[in-house]
Amino acid sequence: MRKGEATRQRIIAQAAPIFNQRGFDGCSMQDLMQATGLEKGGLYRHFPNKEHLAAEAFRFALAQTVKLRTGHLDDIPNAVDKLKTFVQHFVETPSALPGGCPLMNTAIDSDDGNPTLRDLARKGVHDWRTRLARIVEAGIKAGEIHKSTDSRRIANTLIATLEGALMISRLDNSRQALRDAQATLDSILTGIATSRR
Amino acid sequence: MRKGEATRQRIIAQAAPIFNQRGFDGCSMQDLMQATGLEKGGLYRHFPNKEHLAAEAFRFALAQTVKLRTGHLDDIPNAVDKLKTFVQHFVETPSALPGGCPLMNTAIDSDDGNPTLRDLARKGVHDWRTRLARIVEAGIKAGEIHKSTDSRRIANTLIATLEGALMISRLDNSRQALRDAQATLDSILTGIATSRR
Numbered sequence: 001m002r003k004g005e006a007t008r009q010r011i012i013a014q015a016a017p018i019f020n021q022r023g024f025d026g027c028s029m030q031d032l033m034q035a036t037g038l039e040k041g042g043l044y045r046h047f048p049n050k051e052h053l054a055a056e057a058f059r060f061a062l063a064q065t066v067k068l069r070t071g072h073l074d075d076i077p078n079a080v081d082k083l084k085t086f087v088q089h090f091v092e093t094p095s096a097l098p099g100g101c102p103l104m105n106t107a108i109d110s111d112d113g114n115p116t117l118r119d120l121a122r123k124g125v126h127d128w129r130t131r132l133a134r135i136v137e138a139g140i141k142a143g144e145i146h147k148s149t150d151s152r153r154i155a156n157t158l159i160a161t162l163e164g165a166l167m168i169s170r171l172d173n174s175r176q177a178l179r180d181a182q183a184t185l186d187s188i189l190t191g192i193a194t195s196r197r
Numbered sequence: 198m199r200k201g202e203a204t205r206q207r208i209i210a211q212a213a214p215i216f217n218q219r220g221f222d223g224c225s226m227q228d229l230m231q232a233t234g235l236e237k238g239g240l241y242r243h244f245p246n247k248e249h250l251a252a253e254a255f256r257f258a259l260a261q262t263v264k265l266r267t268g269h270l271d272d273i274p275n276a277v278d279k280l281k282t283f284v285q286h287f288v289e290t291p292s293a294l295p296g297g298c299p300l301m302n303t304a305i306d307s308d309d310g311n312p313t314l315r316d317l318a319r320k321g322v323h324d325w326r327t328r329l330a331r332i333v334e335a336g337i338k339a340g341e342i343h344k345s346t347d348s349r350r351i352a353n354t355l356i357a358t359l360e361g362a363l364m365i366s367r368l369d370n371s372r373q374a375l376r377d378a379q380a381t382l383d384s385i386l387t388g389i390a391t392s393r394r
Contacts, residue, residue, distance in 0.1 A: 021309040026222035099309055107368050108305040112218040112296055122368050156377040160361030161354065168357055171304050171319050180353040188381065 008046045011036050016057040021099035023109040024054050055116050061102035062124050068096045079139025080193040087185045090162050091178045104163050129155040149192045205243045208233050213254040218296035220306040221251050252313050258299035259321050265293045276336025277390040284382045287359050288375045301360050326352040346389045
């Protein structure tokens with residue numbers, strides 16, 4: 001990696017938690033200078049503007065989050081076990097970076113402006129839903145999940161319930177809502193399994 | 198109502214959609230002056246600072262939202278029907294003011310700062326959960342809902358799934374995720390009912 005590219009990557013990694021915690025408008029140039037130890041000119045040498053840096057920081061945060069949330073699932077053979085492990089992991093593992101889920105933060109933060117960030121968040125949810133729906137479809141094909149199961153509905157329900165519960169848990173400063181979500185989702189997943197698990 | 202108080206209420210009502218759409222940091226003094234047609238001095242005559250106006254605007258937005266979401270439930274006799282109607286209403290009715298759910302917006306917006314807004318959002322979720330849990334408990338008492346039902350878990354699941362689905366739906370620009378949430382929650386509510394509904 002060339003030195004310029006290494007510095008660019010370091011800036012992105014250092015800016016990501018700041019944007020994730022404070023949002024686009026809440027993150028000042030001063031905050032970014034403090035987090036990276038660079039002057040304004042140093043930052044502008046690598047990124048044409050704040051929008052550009054925010055987009056790169058979100059891509060970085062999302063990649064870390066996806067890796068943390070679904071990176072461990074490939075080794076689990078049964079589709080229902082895979083989905084239950086995904087839920088358990090979401091409930092028990094802290095967010096990949098400070099400030100909670102970058103997807104939810106950016107979805108809320110960008111919903112009345114900032115179309116680049118919004119498109120990236122939209123793609124993030126789309127890819128996540130596709131990933132989960134494919135696990136359901138593979139489970140149906142393998143005879144592990146009932147044929148009548150709507151894969152998109154299961155995927156949307158998993159994402160919605162976990163993200164909503166994370167929002168409540170962070171507000172309550174308690175994991176209770178996440179544990180309640182896990183109990184509900186486990187029971188739904190047991191319900192779509194062809195064998196008792 | 199005295200004229201000063203009427204002006205104060207008008208400012209709150211006009212500022213609420215702006216804060217709901219842009220967040221605390223994203224809402225400038227210029228935005229507030231434009232929305233209310235007042236100069237800075239006129240605003241400061243009624244509110245000591247932006248934090249104070251934002252808190253009043255959130256209280257207003259939350260009251261409108263609670264009224265819209267649960268104001269119509271008292272006339273429905275059966276607890277399960279009441280909860281299903283609540284879900285249907287959430288899924289089919291647009292938010293009380295532009296910018297989506299003020300509770301979710303403020304929960305995300307305030308999670309790394311602004312303790313006053315955060316406390317108000319926390320109380321908002323607490324009151325909402327209590328309201329829904331009481332419906333479940335009344336249903337258990339009336340023999341409409343199975344005794345083994347965990348009222349807090351049902352309440353947390355309803356709020357989490359609907360709020361998460363609203364986030365996805367706004368991002369997708371489609372009500373599909375909300376409809377998927379409704380199908381899932383309806384099935385959960387049918388499952389806790391003592392009679393087939």
